[in-house]
Amino acid sequence: MLIATPKAALRPVTRPGAAPLLITKSRATFLLVASTLMLSAAPAEADPPPVDCNDIKNTYDGNICAERDFDKADAKLNNIYKKVLEHTAKSGDEKPWDAKSWEAAIRASQRAWVAFRDADCKDAVPMEWSGGTGTTVAVLGCMTEKTKQRTDDLAERYGIE
Numbered sequence: 001m002l003i004a005t006p007k008a009a010l011r012p013v014t015r016p017g018a019a020p021l022l023i024t025k026s027r028a029t030f031l032l033v034a035s036t037l038m039l040s041a042a043p044a045e046a047d048p049p050p051v052d053c054n055d056i057k058n059t060y061d062g063n064i065c066a067e068r069d070f071d072k073a074d075a076k077l078n079n080i081y082k083k084v085l086e087h088t089a090k091s092g093d094e095k096p097w098d099a100k101s102w103e104a105a106i107r108a109s110q111r112a113w114v115a116f117r118d119a120d121c122k123d124a125v126p127m128e129w130s131g132g133t134g135t136t137v138a139v140l141g142c143m144t145e146k147t148k149q150r151t152d153d154l155a156e157r158y159g160i161e
Contacts, residue, residue, distance in 0.1 A: 066137045066140035069144045074147055076148075077150055080151050080154050080160055081110060084106060084158050085106065117146045117150070118143075121146065122143075125142045126138075
């Protein structure tokens with residue numbers, strides 16, 4: 001235990017079974033600064049090298065590129081889905097074909113579609129790969145393709161570009 005006094009007076013610090021240790025304020029400050037510097041000097045993890053998706057060299061690269069492809073497809077689907085909801089908000093007749101009911105049906109449909117995509121791609125596809133190194137790329141590839149199909153389906157159905 002470190003004990004420092006305002007007047008930098010010596011004060012014994014004792015540990016059970018040990019001789020008293022004298023800590024001054026300046027010594028305590030030095031120890032605090034030194035330990036802070038030692039902790040901050042710990043080597044930081046280096047950023048992984050950039051991945052060129054036109055030149056995939058290993059499983060890691062494949063996984064990164066497959067994730068990028070999925071993220072792009074998912075962003076496009078989210079954009080189209082938002083436009084579909086805007087379209088339905090302006091459309092509709094009387095119940096049960098009103099805008100609110102239409103939006104609820106679209107939302108339920110999308111939730112069911114996501115559940116199907118995830119069950120097929122995340123549950124069934126890994127079985128085909130027996131957990132091998134290509135599993136992640138296969139799962140993400142499946143999700144990307146289904147997401148692109150869903151995007152195209154919604155865009156075509158509602159005339160959205």
